[in-house]
Amino acid sequence: MKLIAELQSLDNLNDYQDIDYLLIPTSFSLASSHAPLTSPEIAKVMQWTTINKTKAVIKVDQLIENKYLNSFFRYLDKYAYYDCLFLYSDFAVFNYFDNKGMLNKLMYNAPTLVCNTKDCEFYNKRGIKVILSNELSIEEITECAKEKNVIVQSYGYFPIYYSQREILSLYNKNVSGDTDYKNKLYYLKEEKREEMYPVFEKENYTVIFSKAKILIYKDLEKIKPEYIFINSNFLKPDNFKMILNLYVDGIKNGFKNDDKIKMIDDNYESSLLYSKSNIL
């Protein structure tokens, strides 16, 4: 089992020494609360990953508007031949790497769209790693994870709504407010419910996240995925480091007890892991 996590900042780079794949936030990243890295910073991280035998993964998983396509491809051109992978969700990226015969440099991250073993197989056949949907039961995840190249998000918040609309700024304009809503964390609460959903707006998009962090630990013994992913969004660096260490320990010694993780941060949920979703 290999561990994937997203870099929070250059300051805590050394916390990632024991992981296998390091996601690098860029200006084309989706749903990242971390500041995008500049080219020199990416170069520095790449150097670090080479020394530490960790694989860098450039995170370019936004949907790309046609008008930005050329500049986006110029960005990919810079790193395409580096020893790194690319986390994507737009099929323009698939086409770009397909044309170069390098689909095996890809990780697909449109998690709401990957819900069955056969779709996983499609990506696996092409050498693409794929992040599973979080709207699956443990049984469904276990089945999908029998395929190679399947990634299971095991900890952290995850996106449940991705829009090109800047819904917070549009609201602000409508009430003639003067708040700058971008790049800050807010929460939405439906009028008849108690749960608070983190909402985060960046230039040209908004993401709403799960109300709590998904937590799959003991079940990893049963699921046995090839890859697990820890989403570091909105986690305090100290907590994140402890959680990372517990997963590293789990990989080495077995995922026996999740009490320690629950003690670090009690805002976790089982999401839909133990319930069957309804169609109507």
Place this chain on the structure above:
Amino acid sequence: MLIQDIKQIELLAPAGDLNKLKVAINYGANAVYVGGYKFSLRARANNFTLEDLKEACLFAHHHRAKLYVTMNIIPHDSDLEGLVEYLQYLESIKVDAIIVSSMYIIATAREVAPKLEIHISTQTSNINSEACNAFLKLGANRVVLGREASLVDIKSIKKNTKASLEVFIHGGMCSSYSGRCVLSNHMVNRDANRGGCAHSCRWSYDLYDDENNKLNNEGFFHMASKDLMAVEMVSKLIDIGVDSLKIEGRMKSEYYIATVVKSYRILIDRIYNNKKSNLEEIKREIKKAENRETGYGFFYGHMSLNGQLYASCEIPSKEFVGKVLKYNLFTKIVTLEQRNYFKIGDTLEFFGPKRKNKLFCVKEIKNDKGDCLATACHPQEIIKLKIPFYVKRGNFIRLAKIR
């Protein structure tokens, strides 16, 4: 070159059942998309049985229209049972295309039902030419563009892909990228990507900062989208060379489909005949069937202030008052099924697919037993009116003026 020799843009309409399909085609749709009981994303639409699909195909082809079948759920393993047989059945009854999101369904269709065209659903949110090219290589014939594509982007996409392009011009819009919202799964345990969307984006919310201060002190926070109405865009989309113009709404009524399809049909035909249209008049006509505010969507670029809804508002359309069941040429009595309230003194408008609308002032209302009524106020009651002109079975009746 004669006008009939020019390859015209397709007007693609939704249909939730066989009656709606017939209405859509009779009112001018070149193609209709429908869902079967499996693999379709509108779990609450009536949906088509295998027999219905066969009849739909025969009806559509008889009227030189095409039939597309939606298979655009994001399937779980348990949904995939019977896929091969279903695809082969659709091919055998000569369905023209399937609308798909799952990579596995695309690959399977290519293998077991190669005569079926594959249209990539908007659930995969394709908004650039290279994504279209990727799907073309994977065996697709057409890409239904994400509603987030602007006119400028659509023009550029068309230049840079050989994929047939379909663009939404009318109807409801997700607030998110389609397929990328699972609010419904997490709030009410209904799977949005398998047809169970509870429209959580249309609900009312409170907005808090990270210190738990409520920020919306005057009214709720809303994130829902206005519906799309792209009457102004049609001639531009024709000029760009888009292949199909799509109307959303498999859950919508026959009346809605008739009104919207007829309006766009008239508009498209006038464009190809180099005749000017009164766009405001067409918009007024369409609005008679609308129950939400409309906007231009993303056609002019990123969503602006007036593309969003800032209140939870549905305006029930009361204009539709009935549907003609029969007309007796000798007695001049029309028998109709009442749908909404009308009364003596109201002016009613009768409209059908290929005729001018006709007005009539109600002087007498009778029920099925011949009793005189002051009002028609019971939905689905059989009503008789004496009118001086011929109307056809299936024609719709609405209030000419809102009270």
